[in-house]
Amino acid sequence: MENLNFNDIFKSSILEKTSSFSVVDSLIGLLVAFAVGLFIYWVYKKTFSGVIYSHTFNISLIVMSMATALIIMGISSNVLLSLGMVGALSIVRFRTPIKDPMDIVYIFWAIVSGILCGAGFIPLVIIGSILIGAVLLIFVNKIKIENPYLLIVKYNDISIENSIEHVVAESSQKHTVKSKSVMPGDDFEITYEIRVKDSELGFINNISEMESVKSAVMLSYDGNFTA
Template identity: 75%
Template sequence: MESINFSDVFKSSILEKTSSFSIIDSIIGLTAAFIIGLFIYMVYKKTFTGVIYSHSFNISLIVMSMATALIIIGISSNVLLSLGMVGALSIVRFRTPIKDPMDIVYIFWAIIAGILCGAGFILIAAVGSILIGAVIVTFINRIKVENPYLLVVRYNEASIEKSLEHVIAEHVKKHCVKSKSIMPGNDHEVTYEIRVNDNNTSFMNNISNLDGVKSAIMLSYDGNFTA
């Protein structure tokens, strides 16, 4: 019966699985992932249009590119390891809510860049990232988009509805009623979706000066509304 000593444990299984591992290729892949991740970082910072800029989220895009590349480099030469990694990652659940759809685009972009760099397709990752960055910068910074607003008006006389409609139609490009409610005390509240001319909000004074209007509020609107 053949005996097995302590050194035999490290002779074959571990060394054979790492025989195809290349430090130079790994460094090149991680470096490329870092550079492309840095490019994604700069594009995100330049095109951010939200209220609160998250520096930590932007940094995570760089780390995400490098971490994804590291995983691909590790599993590219071992089929069993790749299947085990897929099983391990399938149990991961991300609880952080992502409200801006563009954040999902950046996360997906960082992951794809990491996969391509880890697999050795660095040129494809670089060219694709440049084109994606150019599209994002062009459409966000160069093309003007008319953001809609919500106009909420509360009044206590149904007779001023025609005057209210006239003032709104005269000063905005487009408007439509999103909701209307009648509250106790005969108070009415109507919500309009409006698009203003060159962000001109001076008509709010005209609405507030109408007899019977209690309040008029205009809010930024992202396209989703629940009555």
């Protein structure tokens, strides 16, 4: 039986992989991922158009870029490690709902940037991020899109429907009836999808002041509606 010395005990494939590990390349990749993450952070803050801005979600985009780059660096030189990482990540389940489709775009952007940084495609991730950021800044902030509205009118006299229709037609660029229902007590409810002229919403007051109209409600409409 051969005698084992101190060096033989600590010889392992881990040390061999560490010797081939490039600290400089890894630092460059992580720093670029951090810089791209900061750019994504800034673009998201500039293009956010919702009501409640989530600062923690925006910060998570930076961490997501760096963490993805770190994973790619770790598995790029080891096939077994890459298979194990895929298996480990496959059991992860994210239950936080993503309500805005644009948030999915930013998440995908952060992940792709991290992958490219980890793989060493630094010029590609920089050029791609600049172009993506420019597209988002132009199309989200500069181009104005007129979203439609839903007008919900409740009334108890069917004879005023023509009057309501006349006011809606005069005050909107385009309108369509989304639904109409008869409620208990001989009450009626009609829902219009309308595009107003120059954001003029004063006509809703004229409708609410009509005789037999019980209520008139205007809602912002994102295209999804269930009758």
